[in-house]
Amino acid sequence: xxxxxxxxxxxxxxxxxxxASTLVQLIYTPFLISKLGQxxxxxYSLINSIIGxxxxxxxxxxxxxxxxxxxxxxxxxxxxxxxxxxxxxxIFSIIGCIAAGIGIILYFNVNxxxxxxxxxxxxSEARIMxxxxxxxxxxxxxxxxxxxxxxxxxKFTFQKIMAxxxxxxxxxxxxxxxxxxxxxxxxxxxxxxxxxxxxxSNYNFCRKKLKIKIKFLGFDKKLFKAILGYSIWIFLGVVxxxxxxxxxxxxxxxxxxxxxxxxxxxASTMNRLFIxxxxxxxxxxxxxxxxxxxxxxxxEKITNEFIKVGRIQYYIIFLxxxxxxxxxxxxxxxxxxxxxxxxxYIAIILIIPLCVPLIQNLGLSIMQAKNMHRFRSLxxxxxxxxxxxxxxxxxxxxxxxxxxxxxxLALICGNIIIMNIYYQxxxxxxxxxxxxxxxxxxxxxxxxxxxxxxxxxxxLLHGFVYLVVLGGIYSIMYVLVCYLFVxxxxxxxxxxxxxxxxxxxx
Numbered sequence: 001x002x003x004x005x006x007x008x009x010x011x012x013x014x015x016x017x018x019x020a021s022t023l024v025q026l027i028y029t030p031f032l033i034s035k036l037g038q039x040x041x042x043x044y045s046l047i048n049s050i051i052g053x054x055x056x057x058x059x060x061x062x063x064x065x066x067x068x069x070x071x072x073x074x075x076x077x078x079x080x081x082x083x084x085x086x087x088x089x090x091i092f093s094i095i096g097c098i099a100a101g102i103g104i105i106l107y108f109n110v111n112x113x114x115x116x117x118x119x120x121x122x123x124s125e126a127r128i129m130x131x132x133x134x135x136x137x138x139x140x141x142x143x144x145x146x147x148x149x150x151x152x153x154x155k156f157t158f159q160k161i162m163a164x165x166x167x168x169x170x171x172x173x174x175x176x177x178x179x180x181x182x183x184x185x186x187x188x189x190x191x192x193x194x195x196x197x198x199x200x201s202n203y204n205f206c207r208k209k210l211k212i213k214i215k216f217l218g219f220d221k222k223l224f225k226a227i228l229g230y231s232i233w234i235f236l237g238v239v240x241x242x243x244x245x246x247x248x249x250x251x252x253x254x255x256x257x258x259x260x261x262x263x264x265x266x267a268s269t270m271n272r273l274f275i276x277x278x279x280x281x282x283x284x285x286x287x288x289x290x291x292x293x294x295x296x297x298x299x300e301k302i303t304n305e306f307i308k309v310g311r312i313q314y315y316i317i318f319l320x321x322x323x324x325x326x327x328x329x330x331x332x333x334x335x336x337x338x339x340x341x342x343x344x345y346i347a348i349i350l351i352i353p354l355c356v357p358l359i360q361n362l363g364l365s366i367m368q369a370k371n372m373h374r375f376r377s378l379x380x381x382x383x384x385x386x387x388x389x390x391x392x393x394x395x396x397x398x399x400x401x402x403x404x405x406x407x408x409l410a411l412i413c414g415n416i417i418i419m420n421i422y423y424q425x426x427x428x429x430x431x432x433x434x435x436x437x438x439x440x441x442x443x444x445x446x447x448x449x450x451x452x453x454x455x456x457x458x459x460l461l462h463g464f465v466y467l468v469v470l471g472g473i474y475s476i477m478y479v480l481v482c483y484l485f486v487x488x489x490x491x492x493x494x495x496x497x498x499x500x501x502x503x504x505x506x
Contacts, residue, residue, distance in 0.1 A: 013160030018276045021167045025269055028171045030336050033262070035178040038339065042262035043122050044184040046253045047129040049246045050106065054099045054137050060234025061088055062148045063368060064227045069152035080223075086216040087224065089145050096141030103134020114253060129188045136192040143199035145214070146206045158205055162198050169194050234368065236377035243384040244410055245271070248403035251388075251395045264400040266336055267346035270324070274351055274358060277316050289362075289369040299428035302366055306429050307437055308490065309362045314438060315486075317355050319478055322449055324351060326456070326474070327467055334463045342400055349404040350411075357415040359438070363423055375422055383414035444485040448477035 033041045065088055072081040106113075107130045110123055118126065150159050173190045206212040249268070252260045292302065324331075325348060332344045367373040387410035394402030423429040452474045459470060487495070 013157060013164070014276075017160055017163045017167060018273070020164055021276065022273055024167055024171050025273070026335065028175070029266070029269060031175070032178070033336055036183060038259055038262045039122070040125075040184050042253075042259055042265065043118070043126060044129070044187060045265035045268075046249055046261050047126055047133065047184075047188075049249045050130075054102055054134075057095050057099050057102075057141070058144065058235070058238070060231035060236075060238060061091065061227070062144060063234050064231040065145065065148040066152045067230070067368065068227065069149060073152070079217075082215065083217045083220055084223065085145065085149065085212070085214045087219055089214045090216055090219075092141045092145050096138045099141060100134050100138040103130055103137060106130050107134070125183075125185055128185050132185070132188045132192055136188075136195055139192075139196055140199065143203055146199070146202040146212075149206055149210065149212055150202060153210055155205070155210070158209075162201055166194060166198050169197070230371055233374040233377040236381055237364075237373060240377065240380040240384045244380075244387055244407055247384075247388055248391055248395070248400070248407055251391055251403060252400060260395075260399045263340055263342050264346055264403065266332070266340050266343040267350065267400070267404070270343075270347045271350050271354065274317065274320060274354060277313075277320065277358075289365045293366075293369040299430075302428065303430040303433065306360075306362050306366065307434050310359045310434060311437060311441065311488075312491070313359045313361075314441060315482060317358055318442070318445060319475070321351060321355050322445070323471060323474065324348065326449070326452060327471055330462070331467055334467060346400045346404040349401065349408050353408050353411040353416060357411070357419070360419075360423075360434075363419070363427070363429060366429065367427060370427065372427055375426070376419060379418050379422075380414045383410045386410060386413075441486050444481050445478065447481055448474055451477060 036044065065084065068084055069081055072078070072084065107127050110126045110130065114123065114126065147159070170190060173194070174187055177186050177190065245268070249261050249264055252264055289302075289305075292305070328347060329341070329344045332340050332347075336343070364373065364376070367376060387406050390409060391403045391406030394406050396402075398405075420431050424431040452470060455470065455473070459466065
């Protein structure tokens with residue numbers, strides 16, 4: 001299969017994975033909360049978010065391996081590629097040991113971190129989950145290089161199929177255990193077990209299909225210094241993202257307790273869905289952007305790619321965001337109950353400003369390919385510090401809603417205002433042209449929104465029936481408006497090619 005087809009199929013399978021993940025969350029999360037209880041669900045979410053911080057110890061090397069491997073393959077430098085892989089296999093093994101060590105330190109300091117907001121049983125469970133997830137991280141880092149190699153070789157079909165298996169296997173294993181009365185500790189064991197299956201599958205694919213045999217051929221100090229200079233800014237950017245998306249749960253766990261964390265976590269589930277929807281395309285394009293930059297592609301070509309991908313992402317993001325605003329409150333009540341009504345307001349506060357960087361996230365791949373991501377990382381680092389400073393007093397006063405406001409303000413200042421100026425002035429992306437395209441797309445979308453808002457005043461349905469009927473009507477109108485007034489020739493050609501492949505004649 002050609003690399004172009006791999007990218008297209010990879011994007012399609014990404015959406016299949018997201019749809020599967022969404023359905024699992026919709027069905028599985030209410031069941032999970034009912035079996036664990038609101039407090040233990042909050043504890044489970046909190047410990048996972050804390051251990052998630054340690055994934056930043058990747059230091060951005062994963063992305064660097066993708067970029068450098070793609071470049072070496074294009075240039076036919078196979079010996080340099082082998083040296084790169086051998087060197088970073090050792091480095092990732094060392095990082096895995098460091099991550100496990102930090103996890104053990106956290107294990108011994110659970111009382112210090114959460115003694116004021118958790119009872120003795122919750123603290124005991126938190127310690128055990130810390131240890132299990134620290135072991136999970138140790139194993140993950142030992143095999144993480146294989147995932148980067150698969151991405152660099154643009155074998156997205158296998159990668160996305162494994163993501164789908166990962167999504168489906170966890171609940172299939174967990175549901176019987178929850179029915180038998182097992183709680184959060186066993187859930188973390190299941191997560192670790194499934195993760196090991198995925199890691200071993202990546203390893204086997206690299207060995208058998210890609211014929212990759214990693215050997216340590218010496219430590220290239222010059223290469224490592226160059227990669228470190230590249231990846232350190234990716235690392236800082238990842239830290240910033242982790243802080244912005246995880247610090248709220250940590251702060252709430254410290255000042256408001258596990259119930260507040262559970263309410264925020266329900267909104268975070270929706271937030272992650274939006275992030276995944278936008279990254280379905282951009283994650284498969286980093287190798288391509290690296291090759292374009294290596295071939296000295298013009299800013300005009302890069303801008304056109306930026307707009308092309310941004311438009312496709314916007315179709316999905318705008319549909320989801322407008323649907324969340326119009327139907328979100330009824331959805332959260334029908335999904336997990338009235339106790340989680342604040343989750344709707346938290347989700348709205350987080351997601352509306354998030355939509356802008358989501359439709360522009362190819363910009364990050366472009367900056368990484370051009371080695372211009374330093375500025376973004378520095379700006380967002382200081383914005384993240386401001387986010388923490390704002391979120392702590394707001395969380396004490398307004399719990400989850402207050403924390404969400406702090407994060408939202410950070411998004412608007414850093415990811416929207418400052419980054420759009422930087423794209424235009426320094427990166428060479430014509431952001432003005434991009435926003436003209438987005439505005440032209442948005443105006444026709446107002447038609448189905450106005451119609452639905454009028455219909456809502458006369459409909460007496462409630463619950464999932466209400467959501468299915470009105471959500472279905474809105475989705476159909478949205479698609480019709482897209483096809484009649486919004487999509488361009490390139491997008492129509494994609495639809496036509498898909499229809500031909502499934503033997504459908506319009």
